[in-house]
Amino acid sequence: MMMDLINTRTFAVILSCLLVGASAQTCDNGQLTSVTLCTHNVAAGKETTQHSTYNQDGKSENAVNGNTSGYWGTRSCTGTLWATNPWWSVDLGASYQVGSIHIYNRVEGTLGQRLLGAQVLAGTAADPLANEVIGTIGSEELLDNPIVFTLDKTVTHVSVRLPGNKKLLTLCGVEVYGVPL
Template sequence: MPLNFLLENVALKGTVTQSSTYLNTWVAQRAIDGVRHKDTYCSITLSEMNSWWRLDLLSEYEIGTVIITNRDNGWAEQTSGAEIRIGNSMENNGNNNPICVVIPNLQAGTSIIFSFNGTVGRYVNVVMPTVQHLSLCEVEVYGTGNKTVK
């Protein structure tokens, strides 16, 4: 088992927000509730250009792994193609932080693991760079450091 899986999911301690909320019920917090693969536990934005979801880890971490889980009732395009951005800047709601990876075509109901080496940041943003809903059923972030952000 990779070392990152021995670390705590620091996303559960963070706070989240998103660019908009679909039907006022698919709130950002549903993506860090610890529940995978249940469609009623997903966050979904409106269909808009550059829809985004942001996790504030409340302090800086060296992030080793991010796991994204897609909804299991279809609409895989609402996650596929989204950019994961990690950094310390709140410029443009954190969406100007460096792109670390683009989520490939992700099948419904599946999770994908991204490993990073030395990526440091307080904010983890997921940005859909097209006109589209952004749907996230779970976002897990494993890291170390918990350095105080100045």
């Protein structure tokens, strides 16, 4: 099938899809309209930081280690100290066109309620907390695991912050689905 390559960004997305064995959708005239099935978790194993660390089992890198279990004992969760406005962040190390961010919450008893009101930020600012808030976790979202935020944005950093006093931020997995630019 012949495609009209409009610009280098479109070419990069098509090439990325080919590298991961996916396909692109086209409209009737053969021009690229969207790319599907070619995103992968671009946060896996990337550099992470957080406001503070609760203990040795709550390290920031736990959120991107591939284990999304919602149980603290499986060492899949991060944990900050109780604080004002705690946060967690991942540096993707490059620019990606991101289509969705998946947040995995704790599933033990009512501990998942601690994530209520958390904000998910994404963008290209060097200070990850200066990026755009793309969503807030409300009571309805707490029922889902993972909690999924969809977007179509160029991203280098993804962060989660929990506004308020005496808050403890715990994440049991963060996946960022996108393609390199």
